[in-house]
Amino acid sequence: MIKIEKLTACIGAEVSGVDLGDASRDESLFAEIRALLLQHRVLFFRDQDMSRAEHVAFARRFGELEEHPVAGSDPEHPGLVRIYRSEAKNPYENNYHTDGLWRPDPSMGAVLRCIECPETGGDTIWVNMVEAYRQLPDDIKRRIEGLRVYRLRLFGHAFAAQAANFISLS
Template sequence: MMQDVDSPIAASRLDTKIMSPAIGVEVAGLDLTQPLEDSQVQELRSLLLKHQLLVFRDQALSSAQHIAFARRFGELEVHPVFPHDPDYPELVLLGGDSTQPGRENLYHSDVSWRAEPSMGSILRCIECPPAGGDTIWCNMVLAYENLPHHIKDVLHELEAVHDLLPGFIDRISEEERAAIRERFPAQTHPVVRTHPETGQRILYVSSWTTHLANYIETGFFRGMPELQSGAHWLLQYLVDQARHPEYQVRLKWQPHTLAFWDNRSTQHYAVQDYFPSPRKMARATIIGDRPY
């Protein structure tokens, strides 16, 4: 059953502060180190559907508490490439240090290369640089809504391929690549997906997208392979929609800040402007369902 994000069930009884007109709300009035009541979990779910990004300040969670909070919203994945917390494989460790810059500075939706991509991610700041290291989120519902009508007409049948391997090729040894490819084959998802809870239409291509799968099999382009080059232009145009400031919010991290976002309807970008200062983050990722 679809939920109206503006219905009374989506209204919050918590102390909330809008972060931007497009996306994001800061939430106060909860201690996330303590177990949540079912009603609080439902309230946060409703807020997430309405605002797409929830930010909590001054939440000094341990790894165990981080995992416990995330599990209230679904089963958690184990990432096949990123380093993990030694005690909690569901908790990936992100960020750079004085020898290695962070590499999350591209617009993306987490693990869209899975057959069932993430529902949401919960990222905790462990150590922040003295300046910089912000994260940008983008509302991809707005990105779709504001596309020209003639572009929307082209997209309704299109599918795109999302692939893990190109983005991680230098982190996976040659000996391991065949096994990774077998476990995680490239996935084809609709260019415009439907949010399974709100029914909203979402532009769903990002830096994980390698190409459009069926460009010359659909619509105006059917049976005209000489127009294949247009697929590259169209994909780049669509990927670039996440860069519009009008669809974005930018979060300045502080230690013990927690961000919880809907991976189905957003993209994010971790700004790499702090090297060689350290930036240490931990992320739990909630398993979702297959896009349609």
């Protein structure tokens, strides 16, 4: 029996009593999980003993998986990006970001599975942007109505050189 524990007022729930390996094969179970995701925006499942193949099968239920343009994929499981601890410095890992939002057609989300948790750190922050918009004052909502955002995956001078092509103040 699935149990749901809401984690905050506006985002997140911990789900227990479900095996995601089963959900990768069971249509009604997956439909229930998808409905919970749409309701809570992010779901957490503890103690899932999944293989990489089950992870990919579960994630694929949400839509076609894609090759990550920067990180690539696991050669044996296309669409599965392996994120791992390394002594090498990664300038991107600690910046606020939304995965792939700079792409023309961003994915609807990600299915993350932690295999080795650090004792400290490793934090991930989730943001409910629908709720953030709802909380805006009405005058700001009117000012931004109809605007479109174009995100670029450019940094420093490369960003400055391209930004004028995308930003209009009129």
